Amino acid sequence: MFDTSTLSSVGALSEALGITPKYLLIGLASCVGLALLSCKFVAATSNRPASPQTLGDPIPGLYNTLQFMFNNYKFMTRAQAALQGSRHSILRFSLGPKTVYLVTGQQNVHAVFGRDLVHDVTNQEQMTRYALPTLYKMNPAEVRRWEADLSGVTKAPIPGTEHVPSHQRLWYNYEHIYAEYLGKPQYMKPLVKRYDDILQQVLNSYPVGEWSTVSVQKLCRDEVTRTLVDTLFGPRLMELSPDFVDRLWAFDEQVFQLVMGLPKWLNSKPAKAHDAYVGPIERWLEVVSAGFDWDAAEAESDWEPRFGGRAVRQLYRWMKETDWRNEVIAATLGALVFAIPTTMWMLMEIIKDPSLLQAIREEVATATTTDPDSGKPVLDHQKLVALPLLQSIWTETLRLRINFNIVHDVKRPVNLDNGRTKIERGALLQVPMMVAHYDETVWGAADHPASEFWAERHIRYAIGERKFVMAGHPAAYFPFGGGANICPGRQLAKHEIFTTVALIVSRFELEVLGWTNPVNGAPSDRAAQSDLRYCGAGAMPPDRDLRIRWKRTC
Numbered sequence: 001m002f003d004t005s006t007l008s009s010v011g012a013l014s015e016a017l018g019i020t021p022k023y024l025l026i027g028l029a030s031c032v033g034l035a036l037l038s039c040k041f042v043a044a045t046s047n048r049p050a051s052p053q054t055l056g057d058p059i060p061g062l063y064n065t066l067q068f069m070f071n072n073y074k075f076m077t078r079a080q081a082a083l084q085g086s087r088h089s090i091l092r093f094s095l096g097p098k099t100v101y102l103v104t105g106q107q108n109v110h111a112v113f114g115r116d117l118v119h120d121v122t123n124q125e126q127m128t129r130y131a132l133p134t135l136y137k138m139n140p141a142e143v144r145r146w147e148a149d150l151s152g153v154t155k156a157p158i159p160g161t162e163h164v165p166s167h168q169r170l171w172y173n174y175e176h177i178y179a180e181y182l183g184k185p186q187y188m189k190p191l192v193k194r195y196d197d198i199l200q201q202v203l204n205s206y207p208v209g210e211w212s213t214v215s216v217q218k219l220c221r222d223e224v225t226r227t228l229v230d231t232l233f234g235p236r237l238m239e240l241s242p243d244f245v246d247r248l249w250a251f252d253e254q255v256f257q258l259v260m261g262l263p264k265w266l267n268s269k270p271a272k273a274h275d276a277y278v279g280p281i282e283r284w285l286e287v288v289s290a291g292f293d294w295d296a297a298e299a300e301s302d303w304e305p306r307f308g309g310r311a312v313r314q315l316y317r318w319m320k321e322t323d324w325r326n327e328v329i330a331a332t333l334g335a336l337v338f339a340i341p342t343t344m345w346m347l348m349e350i351i352k353d354p355s356l357l358q359a360i361r362e363e364v365a366t367a368t369t370t371d372p373d374s375g376k377p378v379l380d381h382q383k384l385v386a387l388p389l390l391q392s393i394w395t396e397t398l399r400l401r402i403n404f405n406i407v408h409d410v411k412r413p414v415n416l417d418n419g420r421t422k423i424e425r426g427a428l429l430q431v432p433m434m435v436a437h438y439d440e441t442v443w444g445a446a447d448h449p450a451s452e453f454w455a456e457r458h459i460r461y462a463i464g465e466r467k468f469v470m471a472g473h474p475a476a477y478f479p480f481g482g483g484a485n486i487c488p489g490r491q492l493a494k495h496e497i498f499t500t501v502a503l504i505v506s507r508f509e510l511e512v513l514g515w516t517n518p519v520n521g522a523p524s525d526r527a528a529q530s531d532l533r534y535c536g537a538g539a540m541p542p543d544r545d546l547r548i549r550w551k552r553t554c
């Protein structure tokens, strides 16, 4: 039990850390073990030389750990400040008993994602410790299978593991099937076509010539999400569970807490939301797999109504062949990242600025043809994803709104910082997007600081023609991660999001009504900003909604 003095010191500490007391209490309970270990660790390592830069810890072993976990934005701002003006681009701190190296600088980022270190610096320990038992619901025996697969993630197995049968190579197949069936153009194109068709049907439910009021967040969380789910999984999932999309968003709210692995008795909400989300996927799998003929042509088709697109079907097939339980398959498929916050941001940025909206309409028209039979407009997706202004807005949105700390374990000692920093085995490397994506020296322009959205940041004009040219170095921009684990859905996401924007701007007249608070719908006197609670965890959604009036024109 806490007495009042404990609560007031919790209050003071929470204020200093910028964490709400509730989270601090949960954090204190869960971190106490880590912190004790960490104090021992700090004592053992305090004689180290001051290279690389070390981030001070006001309460050794505790403050940094808590702030990192519960107010990542403040932590990263401190880290940025510590690195500024320092001759180092690597910052060391402790997270519980672990030594963490925050890796910044283009050369270092390039090295961490590069082929040379692919077997030395991996995400596998993070996966087996955090993602597989929580997000993918694997039991200890199932996790041990992954731990036992030492054959690596690349096509060629790590020397000495060539005896592992190829379909039993868990790390390799997991990456490979995603990369193949989500990323390769011949498999991705049918998914994009399906997405376009379904979204058109959804938008056609708004009668031509009639004004109606919609909100951008609600539209994306509802209609656009349904379109995405139908594209990947087919229509049966939502027919069997009409409230599936509500369950998805309820789970989305809890996912960060879930992956933190807090015990259920401390906070049961994340596990409950997870079960409520995975349950319908498991039931759907039972229904669609029953009697499915794996030797028939439909098993190889680009899209069929049971499993939907080929990626999900291929994953299911491999997982069954390698004896995954249905619950684990359902949880793994359910973890497919959805691209919704990026869609919300792009729509908001375009719709709120009438001259940008007009420029995008004109650009989209150049990627639209007319169907000779129906006379209806048809998007040329290949042209669409190459449009310069749309690409600039996409790049700018991802740069500012995707904020993820990519974490890798060091399996063998590595040298970074031009050989000046030796990283020991067992340490953690964190590659934060926030430092690279907001770097003023890379992205800043006169009158347009790096922290600000500027639609034309990645546009150059050559003889009056608009061209897309990324304003900064590619190694300072990695919203999809990098190296062996780079997001396999990145091209699909780009195609789907561009299609959504193009269909909306070209078929609707749009008028802004105002910003609202999505929690209670009340009017807001300011535009949306990134929801900083999501800093370090993925996409930062807008903290305000945009209410608009729209009228379908064709």
Ligand code: HEM
Residues within 6 Å of the ligand: 123, 175, 178, 182, 232, 336, 337, 338, 339, 342, 398, 402, 404, 406, 479, 480, 481, 482, 484, 485, 486, 487, 488, 489, 490, 492, 493
């Ligand atoms: C704007 C949209 C998206 C962004 C910014 C994004 C970003 C990311 C990032 C940062 C990672 C982690 C990479 C790493 O650990 O190095 C990731 C992984 C992943 N993404 Fe995406 N993603 C997006 C959309 C999608 C879509 C639409 C799909 C599929 C339908 C998808 C499927 C995946 C999968 C399966 C992984 C895990 C790969 C693995 O575990 O190795 N993503 N994504």
